[in-house]
Amino acid sequence: MPTAALYARYSSDNQRDASIEDQLRICRERAERERWRIVDSYSDRSISGASLIRPGIQALLQDAQARRFDIVLAESLDRISRDQEDIAGVYKRLTFAGVRMVTLSEGDISELHIGLKGTMGALYLKDLADKTRRGLRGRVEDGKSGGGNSYGYRVVRRTGPDGEPERGEREIDPAEAAIVRRIFADYAAGKSPRQIAHELNAEGISGPRGKGWGPSTLFGNVKRANGVLNNELYIGRLVWNRQRFLKDPDTGKRVARPNPKEEWIIQEVPELRIIYDELWAKVKARQTAIRERYVKNGGNGLTATRRTRYLFSGLIKCAECGGGYSIVYRGQFGCSTVKNKGTCSNHTRITREELETRVLNALRNHLMKPERFHAFCEEYTREINRLRMEASTGIAAKGAELKKVEGGIRKIIDAIKEAIVRQV
Structure with missing residues (x-):
């Protein structure tokens, strides 16, 4: 009896968790009719199909390489992926592993489905993005929010004449606006962002999203116009489309890219002004x-003087707040939250040399005990063997693909030779 694995996914927040169960239910009914034995089911909840950085699909591919099942069954091909490259990659990996791909909508998946549906999925994503941007642009040109909300404002919920909620409306929040004015005034008077953040946190004033204040929250990035001190909405100017976001195909993370200035949409919204021009100009x-003070020899002095990474940089956590430990003073590691926000009471510091000596001595003296060393070696060997098997599987797959491509090239060359001989 053939064995099958079921896969289900939904991406929109408007869909319900039950969508997964509905997909699995109809797939299960199909498997029963076909008399396939279901060995497992995989799912990804509220995750976009534009990337393969999904735990469910990754687990499915890994189990397919281990030949846990003969068939992958899903509701439709776009549940697997909407990206052309990704859907082709999934198909190639499953085919190499000897696993069929079947969907309720398309039936048995072949190269034709991959080409057509992959293209349709990519066009769908592009069309959806274009429609969303058109809608947001129209909202911004009406002086409304193009997405998200800034500290100092609150969302206004009202219903339009057609009974539908009007989106993008906001108004000044008097309490938060007073904090914004205080931040600008303190900075213009010479206080540093770190000092301002410490004072706000000490007074128990919540920052954006209810979190504590930090220097980066205030100073932000001037070029990207983020951070409280760079937000032009505070002077009644709504600027939209400064940057676009692209998804890194390797990590699946969104990466910001600046847009040309001529593509920015700027709308005056005087009713949302919090800061007057004179104070803005001082800041x-x-x-x-x-x-200018840090620009040296045509470079950025702030960037040039960044501390180098050490042996345990990025690996140390504060036992009290869970924040990171970093170099805070002359080779001493300390809690970054204490330094930047002042909201943690752990003022313990340790020199880099002492930290490295303690950890390395502990590894040397305790890990080297026979029973622990034996357990370490077993686990290390097991993991290395697993990685080697995965690597060899990938090499074999690419080798098979290379042979197929070389065979196709030889056939094309032979056909050209034959055509030349016939003409002679």
Whole structure:
């Protein structure tokens, strides 16, 4: 009896968790009619199909390589992926593993389905993105929010004449607006972002999204216009489309890319002004002076003087707040939350040399005990063997693909030779 694995996915927040169960149910009914024995089911909840960085699909591919099942059954091909490259990659991996791909909508999947449906899925994503951007642009040109909300404002919920909710409406939040004015005034008076953040946190004033204040929350990035001190909405100017986001095909993470200035959409919204021009100009003048102070020999002094990474950089956590430990003073590691926000009471510091000596001595003296060393070697060997098997499987797959491509090239060359001989 053939064995089957079921796969289900949904991406929209508007869909229900029950969508997964509905997909699995109809797939299970199909498997029963075909008399396939179901060995497992995989799912990804509220995750986009534009990337394969999904735990469910990755587990399915790994089990397929281990030949746990003969068939992958899904509701439709776009549940597997909407990306052309990804859907082709999944198909090639399953085919190499000897696993069939079957969907309720398309039936047995072949190269034809991969080409057509992959193209249709990619076009669907592009069309959806274009429609979304058109809608957001129209909203921004009406002086409404193009997505998200800034500190100092609150969302206004009202219903339009057609009975539908009007989106993008907001108004000034008086309490938060007072904090914004205080931040601008303190910075213009010479206080550093770290000092301002410490004072706000000490007074128990919640920052954006209810979290504590940090220097980066205030200073942000001038070029990207993020951070409280760079938000032009505070002077009644709504700027949209400064940047676009692209998905990194390797990591699946969104990466910001700046848009040309001529593509920005700028709308005056005087009713949302919190900061007046004179105070804004003082803040911008101080930011410019600080940047110029650190520009040396045509480079950015702030970037050039970044500390190098050490043996345990990025690996140390604060036992009290869970934040990272970093170099805070002359080769000493300390809690970054204490330094940047002042919201943690753990003021313990340790020198880099002492930390490295303690950890390495502990590894040397305790890990080398026979029973622990034996357990370590077994686990290390097991993991290395697993990685080697995965690597060899990938090499074999690419080798088979290379042979197939070389065979196709030889056939084309032979056909050209034969055509030339016939003409002679």
